[in-house]
Amino acid sequence: MTRSTQGRTASGELKLPPFDPSVPNPARMWNYWLGGKDNFAADRELADRVLEAMPSMPAIARAARLFLIDAVRQLASDHGIRQFLDIGTGLPTADNTHDVAQQAAPDARIVYVDHDPVVLSHARALLTSSPEGSTEFVQADLRDTGAILAEPARTLDFRRPVAILLIAVLHFIPDADDPHAIVARLMKAVPSGSYLVMAHAASDIAPEASAEMARRYNQMSSTPITPRDRAQVARFFDGLDMAPPGLVPISQWGLSGQIDTTVGGLVGYCGMGRKP
Numbered sequence: 001m002t003r004s005t006q007g008r009t010a011s012g013e014l015k016l017p018p019f020d021p022s023v024p025n026p027a028r029m030w031n032y033w034l035g036g037k038d039n040f041a042a043d044r045e046l047a048d049r050v051l052e053a054m055p056s057m058p059a060i061a062r063a064a065r066l067f068l069i070d071a072v073r074q075l076a077s078d079h080g081i082r083q084f085l086d087i088g089t090g091l092p093t094a095d096n097t098h099d100v101a102q103q104a105a106p107d108a109r110i111v112y113v114d115h116d117p118v119v120l121s122h123a124r125a126l127l128t129s130s131p132e133g134s135t136e137f138v139q140a141d142l143r144d145t146g147a148i149l150a151e152p153a154r155t156l157d158f159r160r161p162v163a164i165l166l167i168a169v170l171h172f173i174p175d176a177d178d179p180h181a182i183v184a185r186l187m188k189a190v191p192s193g194s195y196l197v198m199a200h201a202a203s204d205i206a207p208e209a210s211a212e213m214a215r216r217y218n219q220m221s222s223t224p225i226t227p228r229d230r231a232q233v234a235r236f237f238d239g240l241d242m243a244p245p246g247l248v249p250i251s252q253w254g255l256s257g258q259i260d261t262t263v264g265g266l267v268g269y270c271g272m273g274r275k276p
Contacts, residue, residue: 024221026172027090027116033061038091038122046220053212060267063250064168064199067270069095070253071197074243074272075163076104081195083162085152087113087142087186088169091122097165098135106132111152115141142169143177145185161193168268170236171201171225183236192275196240199270203227205249206267213267233269240273247271 024046028039032047035058039047051057075081082105086097089112101108110133114120120139129135136155140147149158156162164186173179187196203210210227218224234247245252250270 025116025118026221026223027114027119030061030168031091031093033058034065034093036091036093038118046217049216049220050213053216054206054209054267056267057213060250061168064268064270065093065095067199067250067253068097068165068167068197069100071272072097072100072163072165073104075195075197076101076108079195079274081161081163082108083156083160084108084110084165085113085148085156085162086110086165086167087148088166088172089114089119090116090168091119098129098133102130102133106130109134109155110136111155112137113140113142113148113152115139142166142173143182145182145189148186149189158190160191161195162190163195163197164190166196166198166200168199168201170198171227172223174224174226180235180238184238187240187275190275194275195243195272196237196275197272198233198236199250199268200233200236201225201227202229202233202249202268204229205269210267227267230269233271237271237273240275243272243274 021040022042024042028043029047029050032039032044047057072084075084084097084101089097097112098108098110101110107130110129112135114137117139120137134155136152138148138151140151142148166183170179170183173182183196187194201210214225214227230247237247245254247269248271250268253270
């Protein structure tokens with residue numbers, strides 16, 4: 001689940017990245033850690049280098065997926081959410097957002113957003129919807145909140161609650177691009193009763209391994225990663241009411257028996273907050 005730091009056109013618009021299998025791609029690396037086959041040699045080379053510093057990355061990727069599944073199931077089953085905006089969706093795999101949401105609520109409407117052309121091609125082929133609901137895909141960069149809010153409005157009704165999902169994507173937005181302002185703009189656009197669901201790489205859980213992982217990753221990737229500490233991640237939820245158990249290491253989300261909780265908090269925070 002990724003966003004790149006590609007440049008802008010003369011008019012200031014973000015340029016979406018071309019397809020280049022020789023350049024490591026975070027979405028394809030994530031796919032590799034999840035055991036998928038939609039990746040290339042460059043992706044596997046950098047992914048293996050990251051594994052040398054942080055062997056738990058496959059467990060982290062699986063835990064983030066399990067958190068997503070649990071959060072979406074809770075929102076659809078227990079909180080009556082019928083609209084989901086999944087930003088930085090990454091390559092389709094088992095139990096995608098629409099699979100989980102529409103199993104609980106067949107009329108759920110889901111819009112996926114990613115900037116990656118590889119993700120786009122897979123999404124168009126694989127992301128189908130239940131007859132009662134809707135599943136759409138928008139190609140856009142996370143920083144282009146105008147496009148992210150405008151295009152999904154054809155599918156989502158922003159007068160009704162929306163769950164905004166940002167799973168393992170905000171750490172690809174550097175501080176210079178003000179990720180907190182990006183999230184604030186997104187949450188301002190949705191009504192009371194909407195939710196923010198997030199998983200974010202941590203800099204203060206297993207800090208030495210996290211720093212080395214980021215160093216190796218950033219040496220070779222065109223999409224730098226910025227792990228953040230708990231206070232920095234908590235700021236994304238300013239003004240929201242946190243759902244239990246609050247903002248916690250992923251290993252404390254309540255997925256006991258499904259993940260290895262001995263892996264340093266799984267080196268990431270997760271949480272779910274409701275807009276009052």
